[in-house]
Structures are given as C-alpha cells and as structure tokens.
Amino acid sequence: MAEMTVIEAVREALREEMVRDPVVFTMGEDIGARGGVFLATEGLLDQFGPERVIDTPLAEAAIGGIALGAAVNGMRPVAEIEFGDFIWPAVNQIIGEAARVRYGTQGRRTAPLVLRVPYGGGVRGGLFHSQSIEVAFSHQPGLKVVAPATPYDAKGLLKSAIRDDDPVIFFEHKRTYRLVKGDVPEGDYTIPIGKADVKRTGSDLTVVSYGLVLHYCLEAAATLAAEGIDVEVIDLRTLRPLDTDTVLESVRKTSKAMVVHEDTKAGGIGGEIAAVIAEEVFEDLDAPVKRVAGPEVPAMPFSPLLEAEFMPSAEKIAAEMRELAAY
Amino acid sequence: MAEMTVIEAVREALREEMVRDPVVFTMGEDIGARGGVFLATEGLLDQFGPERVIDTPLAEAAIGGIALGAAVNGMRPVAEIEFGDFIWPAVNQIIGEAARVRYGTQGRRTAPLVLRVPYGGGVRGGLFHSQSIEVAFSHQPGLKVVAPATPYDAKGLLKSAIRDDDPVIFFEHKRTYRLVKGDVPEGDYTIPIGKADVKRTGSDLTVVSYGLVLHYCLEAAATLAAEGIDVEVIDLRTLRPLDTDTVLESVRKTSKAMVVHEDTKAGGIGGEIAAVIAEEVFEDLDAPVKRVAGPEVPAMPFSPLLEAEFMPSAEKIAAEMRELAAY
C-alpha cells in the first residue's frame, strides 16, 4: 500500500496496462515529452517510446476517430482529450460512431477504446476549462461511462476500462488530481465497471454522488453526524450502466434520497437518478428526492467569487441534507 | 385557415420571416435548387436568390460556426442540419460556443440563430437517420430548444424562434412532416417559446410528451376514453426552458403522471420531467411517475420489424396508461 494522488493512480494504471498488454497504447495532445498537461502520462514516452505514446496534432475529431479505427483493428488505445471542454469535436466519432460499432456490425467489429477525459471545475478554469460533460455520454447506449473519485477507484477502474471490450469514457475530475490522496495497493487489481460503492453507511438519508463533490458530500455527512443525522453516501463510480440496485437498496433503507453533482441541474444525471428512485421505490420514499446541482448558467466563470458561486461546497450540501432530514 | 402539413407550415414560416426581415437568411446542405431533402426550403431560392438561400458544402461544423458568426454580426441565420444524426460535428459550435456568447461577453454580443433539425425515426432511416438528439441540447443553459408536434405550432414557434434573440435549436420530427396535417391560419402569428400546451384535458392521469409520439399519446388517450379513463395530454413544445408550471398544475389535478418519448430512456428528457414532478408535487402523487421511452440500444434499426420494436406506438402507450390508471 502506498499513498497516492488521483493523477498518480491514473498514471500507474496506464503504465501497468501498457506493460501487461502490448496492444495498449496512448495518444493525445502533449502526452509525450510534456507528459500531458496534468502529467498523467509523465515518463511513459521514455518507457514505451513514441510508437506507443503518440503526440497528436491539435485535432480532437481525429483523436476520437483514429483511436476508434485502431480499436476496431485489434489495438486498445487510451486516448486523452486534453480538457473535457474540448471533447465536442470528437463526439461525432464517440457518441455517433464508437457506440454503434458492435450493434451496427452485429458484433463483427468491436471498439475497445478508452477516452480519458479530465473534466470539472473549481480550478479557475473559466467558461472553457471547467465543464462537466459526462451526461451527454451517459445517455448513449453502447458506451460505458466511468467517473472515479478516489485514487484507489481510479486505478482499478482504469484497468477495467482498458480491458473492457466496449468503448469506455473515463472521466477524471481535474480538481481531484492532486487534492485527493488515498491508499492504493501495489500492482494489479481491478474494480468492476457498473458497480457503485457505499463510501459511508448511514440510516437516515441516502446521498448519491460521484467525482469531486462526492468528497464534499462525505465532509457534509461528517458534519451532520456530529448533529446526530446519519447519512449514507453512495459513490456511483460508473455513470453508464448505472448501478441502480445499490442506490435503490439504500433508499429502501433510509427512505430519503438526495443526488449531488457539479453539473447544471436541468437534464443532468441527477434527473435520471431521481427518476429511477421515484419510479422504483416510490412507496418507500418519505420525502421528495432532492437534487443539488450547479446553477443554470452556461458555464463556470473565471473570477474567484463567481467560480465559488457556481461550485457546490460541503456547507451548501450540508444545508440541503439538514433540510431533507427534517422533511 | 388552410389545412397544411408540418413541412408546409415550416416552409411558410420561413418564407414569411424572410419577407418580413431582410436580415433573415437560410443556409445548409441542398437547401437551394433541391429545396432541401425534405423540401422545407422549396421555392425559397427562386424567391430570395442565392445570397439569402445558401447551399453549403458538406460541413456541419462550418454550418454551425458560420451561422453563429453571421448571427453575432447582425444577421438572423436559419441553418438547416440535413438530419439530426449529422449534427454532432456542429455541437462544438452550438453547445460549446453559441450557448456561451451572451454570458461570456456580458451581453456585448448575442447569437440570434436558429438551427432547424429534422430528427426522429419511424421513417426506415436505420441507425443513422432516425436519432432523437434533443436531450443533449436541452441540457445546455444558454440554448433554447423547441420541438413542435403540429403544423400550427410549427409555424408559430418557428417564427418565434427566428425573432428570438438567443440561439434556438428547432427540432422537427421527420415522420410528422407529411403525416401530420392541421389547420394553420394565413399570415402572421407566433406561439411563445417556453409554454407547453394541454392538447387534451383529462382528470385521471397526466401524460407529458412532444413530437411524433405526442400524436400516439392522443390516440391512446382516445382509446382509454372509451374505456372510461380520462387522460390529460400535455405537449411540451419547448424542451428548454421547460414549462414545469403547466406540467405540475396538471399533476396536482390528476395525481398520476407519465412521460413519453421516442428517445432512449436512461438520461432522456423523461428523467428530468419525472424528477421535477417527484420533487415538486411529491405529496400529490398517487403513483410513481412512469416513463415510456425507446429501448436501450444504440440506435433504431433499419429492417421493418426491428424498427417497429424500437418505436413507441399508440398500443404500447395505451397499455402503459392502463397500468398507471390501475395503480
């Protein structure tokens, strides 16, 4: 066991998978000598050479499409999109194409590619370096969508993603990269895609979250524990397919549910989860499912007080938890 | 009053707006001499000439970006994306850029553009000519998203969209183009964006829908009326901003709600609406909010029995209505 940051865990997973399997390679902007703008690929060029660590031109549609073609032809590319905000030129190849390869060829071709996507805010990234864009992908059948919150999960899930035979979009919250540390076992282990994780057990209410704000939820839960309110916190980890079983089981127990995400509310992932809860365990609910999410503005502003206004925080979440507990 | 199809209503709105305001123009693939692949722009080239009816090269990112630039510079472009399935290359310019112009410039620049997007299935379009893609846009603050179901609404809403000072994505269901006929007043009228329409009043349950399947809901409601079940059918018409008032008012009355759309279920618009209902009128609900939606496959298949398996139908919807009424 070693303590690691999220970015170190990502790097270790990538490195170990590239050692394990020669068809794994990585490509993206600045991932070579620069080691990636967040240093996720630091040292990989030296270790694996320019054939397996490919610095691409600035062209996201090509990154998506070339990774897809290589995957269709027997490789396991792990492509990096430099910032989630710049993924839009690639969605034609990912949402449009990669998701349909297996279905559209009756399984004659498959697309075992991973797209690593740093996303999210709270990093003074302004309107174009802060976006949460996971919901667009989690709507698309044929894709798998993963969003770990801890170093342990990041390493185990990235390994699973690389070994998965379907296209996986792997969302890494930028603010967690260096902020979140945790124990990570040496060597090989995987965490299954499609399984949520109860990060804190509790009996009074269920909070469902993922990514950076999961940590704020845990912080808020600790605050509420001191007030005598016992909060269960579920880390979704995978956004498609959703592990509704774990969520529903918890809500059956607590009878109150809240979903928290950084992305804006209307049409966000919280809506899907709230809808599933309201559909499946309606009779068990003692209160409406609450959604805590980003505000309805086009993106997160740059100036510090404006950014703070956008971001969820442990305090904001705690206040909402209290309200729900008191319902 | 004249009876018209949806496509005729679209064409009339466009023609009248181009006559009314010289800064309105239209651009897209095959919209000139061909009149558009669905003939939405038939006759416009002859009437307004090639400067205002621009056949573009096959390049959707350019269509989105050039329309945006022209809008920022005082024009009111109405750009056509030939099929919704081909909109992905343009989302960088629409979701990424157009939605942020006003906010990112503190209103110093605005983007009064309309993107007309034929979408949806049931037209033997196979995996790439049948998609419902409206949810990706309706999640984005800064955009307005409209999806009429009738000729009357199509004409009035398209006029509102063209006169609107924000970017509007205007979804036209391909199957309604010639299938759905209705009375349309001669000359000028508008229908406000952001207002749902109760297309059938009823007291037993509320059904919320839009687009083609709205008509199937009405058909199913007629069937159920004969069985003594009184269904209220709401046509959302605008998907962003959602008219939650109209929906909630209805559910307060009926205490049972169902959302129906053609798009796949997980992460679809139905989740948002179900979540809002469960949040806001929880105490009034007598049953879980039901969602009736497309199946979790990557897209609608081509062969006729496979296509039928994907598409909602009045029969399928009626069965779900019965189940909800009996809850």
Added chain:
Amino acid sequence: MLSEQSSSTKLGHSDNESTGAHKHGVGPPPLTDADLLEMYRTMVLSRTLDQRIWQMNRQGRAAIVASAQGHEAAQVGAIRALDPERDRFYIYYRELTTMLALGITPLELLLGFLAKEGEPLSGARQFPLHGAIDRDRRDIVSFSNVVATQLPQAVGVALADKMRGEQRVTVAYFGDGASSMGETHEAMNFASIHRLPIIFFCENNKYAISVPISQQMNIESIATRASAYGMPGIEVNGFDPVAVYEAVGAAANLALSGQGPTLVEAVVERFLPHTSDDDDTRYRPPEDLEGIRDLDPIPATEKILRASGTLDDALDEEIKSLAQKIVNQATEDAENAPFPEPQDFYEQVYAPGSPGDQS
C-alpha cells in the same frame, strides 16, 4: 492499347516530392487482356444488379438505393490493384461494384437492399452496404452513414497495422462531398505525418447530393489538396479502369514500402439521382446527363475488348445473360427470405456478459 489509356493519370502537386508516385515510378504490373475481361464481367454484373435494385425501389420493393452507375470503372480498377485478402476496405455507400469485386455475392447484397434475414453486414440493422463483413472472409467495414467519419477511422486502422508491422494497405473511400468535412483534413494530415499505409480514394462525381462541385470548393482538382499534407495526389479519369488500376497500384506500392499515404481522385459521373429518394431534375440539366452517358465506361471497355479480339458477340452475350441470370436468381431468393424478427434486438449492445449487456 491499355497503356495509352493511362495517360489520363495526372500527378497532383506535392510539397514532398520525394514521395511522389511518379518519382518512385512503381506502378503495378501491366494488366492482361484477360484481366480487363474479368473487370468487364464485374462491371456488367454490377450494372445489371444496380438496375434491378433501382427498379425494385421504384416498385416499392426496396426502401432506399444509392446507385453506383457511372462509378463502376473506378471501383473495379481500384480493387484490381489491391489484394482483397490482405487489404482493408473502409467503403462508403456507393460501393456496389467494389463489393462485387471483393467477392460479396449479389444475393448477399440484395438481402441488404431488401433488409432481409441473413444480410451479412449488419443483420439488416443498417442501410444496404453498411456494417462489416466477417473478418476471416474480407476486411470490409462501413457501419456509418455519417459522411467522412470513415476517414479518421481508416487512418486508425492503418496506424494499428503499422504498429504491428503488418504489411497491408487500408483504403478509405469517399466522395467529393466528403472532402469538405473537417474530419477529412484531420485524417489526411495525421496519415501523412506518420506515413501510414493508406490510400485515400476519392470518387469525385461532382455532386454532393444536389450541390455541384463549384459550390463545394474553389479549386479544380481535389487531388491537389494532397500537397497541403505533403503527400502525393493523383487525379485520374475514373471512366478508365486501367488508369485507375495504375494510380491505385502506384499508391499501394508507396503504402507497402513505408512511404505513406496517397490521395487518389477518380473523376467519375453519377448517372442517376443521389439516391432513390432524390429527384435530380430539380437541379441537374438533362443535357448534362446525356453528355456523360456517351462516356459510359461499360460500352467503352466493351469496345476495347472487342478491338483487341478478347471479346466477340457470343462471349458478350454470354457475359450479359449470365449476369442477368445471377441477378434474377438472387432477386428471387432475396424476396423469398423473411424479414429478421426482433429476437436478437438487444444483442451486441455491449460485450456478452459485460455490464449493461441485456442479451
């Protein structure tokens, strides 16, 4: 006779002249009369099948058809210069002749046009000619209708081959319309930087549905775009199967010898509307069509074969009636096939047994 025709091959500009096809001058081996005869057979079969499918659409028996009429010589010439067992083919929807030349049968193709059970590419989930052929038979891929998406994908396919050191050519097919897409630019640029074994094969029929080439670009030849990427570009008369054979053969040699990609532009004509859903009288003057019909590559090749004594009345009659017979039989068999039932509707969404798999 044959070599005369190849004079219609024009080499485009290239910034990187050391990779120019002409410099290396390694064209494919000359075609024999027997080769050309076989190509003629394929063109005749393609035309016969194509006419049948169009007719079936007009009778309401086939939902949608994109015809290859006018493209046959380009398609048959290109395949002749390649190795169907070795190479990889990322086609687009107008590749009926390509499919036949690669050994896909008229019945298999008709099952696609009628969306019938047993359709070998997608199980009739997708449009005709879309999906993929089982790889142990042919490496043909085309699951998408979205124009130009196949180009970056084909580049990725070629990259994978290069990484593994496999000696294969990937051919990415596209039309003049597709040349305007950003993905085309990104794909060509990447392929040239990495000198990938790929041929960008453009069938320029001068229309993207109704939009004429003059509204698509302000240049005369798409092949000249190769210079923007530092790769060779070859413009060739796509009505001349031998010229196309030579151009594609030279490009294949460059690819196989590690010298990277080539853009080959075969200039052809679209004899019919864009698809069966189109009405080209709205935008195409009838005189235009008549003029190009006179250049139809099938009678032109027939004439060459007759002149060289390879073909006579009897053989020509035999070839044409055989094609008719094959197509008749395939039509009957395809019409008798059932539509696929939805029992495997939820299969192949995800890998079997993997999370999300509903099968």
Added chain:
Amino acid sequence: MLSEQSSSTKLGHSDNESTGAHKHGVGPPPLTDADLLEMYRTMVLSRTLDQRIWQMNRQGRAAIVASAQGHEAAQVGAIRALDPERDRFYIYYRELTTMLALGITPLELLLGFLAKEGEPLSGARQFPLHGAIDRDRRDIVSFSNVVATQLPQAVGVALADKMRGEQRVTVAYFGDGASSMGETHEAMNFASIHRLPIIFFCENNKYAISVPISQQMNIESIATRASAYGMPGIEVNGFDPVAVYEAVGAAANLALSGQGPTLVEAVVERFLPHTSDDDDTRYRPPEDLEGIRDLDPIPATEKILRASGTLDDALDEEIKSLAQKIVNQATEDAENAPFPEPQDFYEQVYAPGSPGDQS
C-alpha cells in the same frame, strides 16, 4: 531600409493565380519612419506589460497568463495595415500586442489578468483577453478558449458584411496548432468559395503547447495550404513588422476589392512557455531558445530606427520609461480593484425578459 525587409515575404502556391496578392501587387502605402516609431512604442509597451504579468503570475497574483513575447512584431505589423474602426478582429489568447495596438489600455488588460471588477471583455467571467469589446468602440471578439472555433465564426462575420455590402475586413487570428483542426479547413474552404472579405492570420510559433511543428504536419509552410482552397497564401517573417504590414495590407486590399480571402502566415517564435502553467524545459532544448532570442524583433526595430536617425538614446529612454510608468500605474490600479461579486451571476444567460431569463 524598410523595403529591404519585405523581401522576407514569400507568396505561397495558389491554384487560382489570378487572385494572388503579388499579381495584383496592391500592397499598402509605404510606412514612414514615424509609423515605425509608433509601432516600436507599442511593441515596447507590450513587452513591458507582458513581463509584468508573467512576473505577477510567478508571484501568485495572476492566475494564468499566455505571453505574446516573440509575437509582438507580427501583431503590431498586422494592425498597422488594417483600420481599427472599420475592421473586425477575431483574436485568440496570445494577442496582447494586438489589443494594445487596437487601443485597449494596459489597465483594462490587467483587470482581465487579475480577474477584477470592471474588466471590459467579459466582466472577468472568462480568461484574460477573452470576451468582447463594446462594438461602438472596437469590434474585437474572443469569448472562447476552444482552438479554431473562431475561424468559422469569423467567416460568418465576413459573410454578414458581404451580404449587407459593408466594406470591412474581418481578421481571424490563429496559431499553427489551430491549423490542424477540421474547423480551420471548413472555414477556409467556405470563405474561398464565397470570396469573403477575410484574412486568415496565422501566427506560426512552431509549437502547439509542446508539440513541435514536425509532429503537427508534414509540410514546411502553412501558407501553402492556401492552394487547397484556391486562395492566395503568403508566408512572412513575423519578426519583421514591416514585412507583416505589407503582407496584411495586400490581403486587406484583396478583401476590400471583392477578391476574397488570403491566408497570411507570420513565422514567429514563442519566447516563453505556452502559458504560465507550462514548463517548456520538459520538451524544448535551451539552445533553441537562446538562438531565437538573438532575433528579438524589439531590439532589431530599435536598431533600424536608430540607423535612420528616428531614434536616439534620449527618445528610447523616454519610450521605455513611459511604458514602465504606464504599466506600474495600471498594476497599482488593477490590484486595488475588487473582484466582481456574484450579484449579476444569473444575468446574460438569456435575453432580458425572454423565457429562461433568471436575472
């Protein structure tokens, strides 16, 4: 002296030679010594401000900085050939000198770098240099960080001007990195088809963050890509403000006379890392940087002005100390300004009073 420098202007290939800038030969009027002196002042001010901002970032007082050091001559030369009141400027993030040359003040720019209240482009919602200037003052737009998105938008802006018959030039700024994006291809193609009044102004500093030009393309000159669209392309030494002035002036004349777009490539160097977040020692050899520092356009211009007798020690000292004074004052004022409070946080999402408006 001045005209000697312009020999570094090279005309790229063009398919459509009749629109070549040299053929038309209509360069802008020759620059006077006084003009060059004013350009020098702007360059000195830009460098002084740029150094200050970088330093403030290093002290933790500015969140993120993209430096224009090395690009000053190209930027000042281009603006000198244009009309700030008439023309439209779609800039990208490395345009500090452009902004100063267009009359935006050091204080206004510093408010952006410090994300302070009163920042005139976006109210500090966006990164420094991003947003838009009020149109009645200057038509400068740059709300996005997404590379190359400004190119189709700028084409749309030029299209609108052409439709209304307004006599203006739109300038779309971009880097070598942006040239690889599909949107760049689509934008240039459309502009050339419609002969729009636009200049595509590429500041080629040979790096896209860490990716060197050799990994970005397999050609020597981005300007040669112009031929792929049938427009003129001009490659020019971006360390030579006069050469840039002449190239952009010729391009502006083509635009204004209805002859359509031009691609101007100014070859420059990036003296500092990509942004303050970057560490260029990871990928850039130090020798490389030293070599290019010797070519720094600011001392080079100083030398020219001294040789012509336009500048002497006293005037140079005055220019530099004035720049320092202006920057010091602006720094103080900017640091004293407050951060914007979120009271207008929900404004300008939608038009006031329109559905969805929450303000």
